[in-house]
Amino acid sequence: QVQLVQSGSELKKPGASVEVSCKASGYTFTDYVLNWVRQAPGQGLQWMGWINAKTGNPIYAQGFTGRFVFSLDTSVTTAYLQISSLKAEDSAVYYCARGNADNFHSSDYWGQGTLVTVSS
Amino acid sequence: DIQMTQSPSSLSASVGDGVTITCRASQSISGYLNWYQQIPGKAPKLLIYAASSLRSGVPLRFSGSGSGTDFTLTINSLQPEDFATYYCQQSYSTPLTFGGGTKVEIK
Numbered sequence A: 001q002v003q004l005v006q007s008g009s010e011l012k013k014p015g016a017s018v019e020v021s022c023k024a025s026g027y028t029f030t031d032y033v034l035n036w037v038r039q040a041p042g043q044g045l046q047w048m049g050w051i052n053a054k055t056g057n058p059i060y061a062q063g064f065t066g067r068f069v070f071s072l073d074t075s076v077t078t079a080y081l082q083i084s085s086l087k088a089e090d091s092a093v094y095y096c097a098r099g100n101a102d103n104f105h106s107s108d109y110w111g112q113g114t115l116v117t118v119s120s
Numbered sequence B: 001d002i003q004m005t006q007s008p009s010s011l012s013a014s015v016g017d018g019v020t021i022t023c024r025a026s027q028s029i030s031g032y033l034n035w036y037q038q039i040p041g042k043a044p045k046l047l048i049y050a051a052s053s054l055r056s057g058v059p060l061r062f063s064g065s066g067s068g069t070d071f072t073l074t075i076n077s078l079q080p081e082d083f084a085t086y087y088c089q090q091s092y093s094t095p096l097t098f099g100g101g102t103k104v105e106i107k
Helices: none
Strands: A005-006 A009-013 A017-027 A033-038 A044-051 A058-060 A068-073 A078-083 A091-100 A106-110 A116-117 B004-008 B012-013 B020-025 B032-038 B043-051 B062-067 B070-075 B085-090 B104-107
Touching: A005 A091, A005 A106, A009 A017, A009 B032, A017 A091, A017 A116, A033 A068, A044 A068, A058 A068, A078 A091, A106 B032, B004 B085, B012 B020, B012 B070, B020 B032, B020 B085, B020 B104, B043 B062, B070 B085
Parallel strands: A009 A116, B012 B104
Antiparallel strands: A005 A017, A017 A078, A033 A044, A033 A091, A044 A058, A068 A078, A091 A106, A091 A116, B004 B020, B020 B070, B032 B043, B032 B085, B062 B070, B085 B104
């Protein structure tokens, strides 16, 4: 069965960096894109962008350029989100989700989420 | 960017009630509209894609309709497990955008 398993919660100080991983299994990794979605405390869902697992080409939404980097390691079917120069407002739950082009680019499977807390 | 506006932002209903949530896009998105359910503390779950296609395993009391700019999610006969927040999302063009969410609470 399809599974996306994310790395655990992180507590970081402002200015530090963090890497969130998303391990995929149960499907052909390179046949889909991986979306990244942010949810700030008590807020709605915000699409950060996606990375094409076949080409490695990322697309970033406005507001998620520069400090945010999507990457892949296809040998271990894992996607990564790196955030540098962390700010308090980066505190949120970050989700990876498989994007299915056959189903109108809907996100049909989601990771469990990774809580990133930025605090001094 | 395409803006997605959901209404209402919250509603109260009883078990067994029917409810309808609407989602409006700032421009035509054809049928590229998806609906997700999120229970507090959990990841979102896809319910409907392509405006009206029910994802396998999702109960038949959920249905979606619409095209162009106006869409609806209908839940017939609310069950206790349906009390959650619902989000629409357009996948017509990047950046993919979500509506603000509709919280369905128990009356």
